[in-house]
Amino acid sequence: MRKKRADYVLALKGNQGNLYNDVKLYFNDTEFVAKCDYTKSIEKARSGIEKREYWQTDDIAWLAKKKEWTGLKSIAMTKNTITKNGVTTTETRYFISSLPLNVKEIARAIRSHWMVESYHWHLDVTFREDGNHTIDKAAAYNLNIIKKLAINTLKLLDVGRKNVSLKSKRYMISLSTEKYIEKIMQI
Structure with a gap:
């Protein structure tokens, strides 16, 4: 993907070991988070209120696995808080990206990716596409x-x-x- 000059924003998961844990630890430190670029959006969706928060930093010199990712320029965290019928749920996700520091751009990329995933989920659930x-x-x-x-x-x-x-x-x-x-x- 980098050979074709495309950028990437990749979600990290627990099965990615140290990379996931390192990024998660970084964002769990309130001093580091306070230095990150930040944006949020609040909207009414699916009969509830969704608050999406995004943090991004290019402070990644410390990241041990950095060399394994061509063009890696930043890391990001999202926290999605959904309140529906008086019940509040929160989901936190972590990302690595080749995008430079621009939290609004990374928020757009993450949100766009979610829409694509949602579309594929509909294809599978409604039409059993995976089968x-x-x-x-x-x-x-x-x-x-x-x-x-x-x-x-x-x-x-x-x-x-x-x-x-x-x-x-x-x-x-x-x-x-x-x-x-x-x-x-x-x-």
Whole structure:
């Protein structure tokens, strides 16, 4: 990816051993976090309030695994706090990146990546994409396009009830196609 001059923002996970632990320890130190660039956003989403906080630093000279990552320029942390029906949950994630210090840019990149992951999750849950064993590459490509079109259509389709999953919408349509075909064609 760096050979093609693309930047990267990669989520760290516990199975990455010392790299994950080192970055996590850095961001757990309040003195270091206070020196990081910071931004946040608060929005209403999925019938709750989501607060997304982002910290980024280019203070990575101390990072032992730095040489293993071509172009590594910064590390980042996100803390997503969701309050829904009086219950608050918080998720903290850590990242390495080839992006220079610009916390708004890294926040955009992390958020964009989440949207792509969400889309792939919908493909798998709604259409069992991961279980697709189509051998012909052209057929697999065409099926993928049709499934993405169907997901976008399902997202836009009003079935008369709120908070209906895409999988449920698909099932409802299969039970009474005549009822929904006109609405689908108007999308």
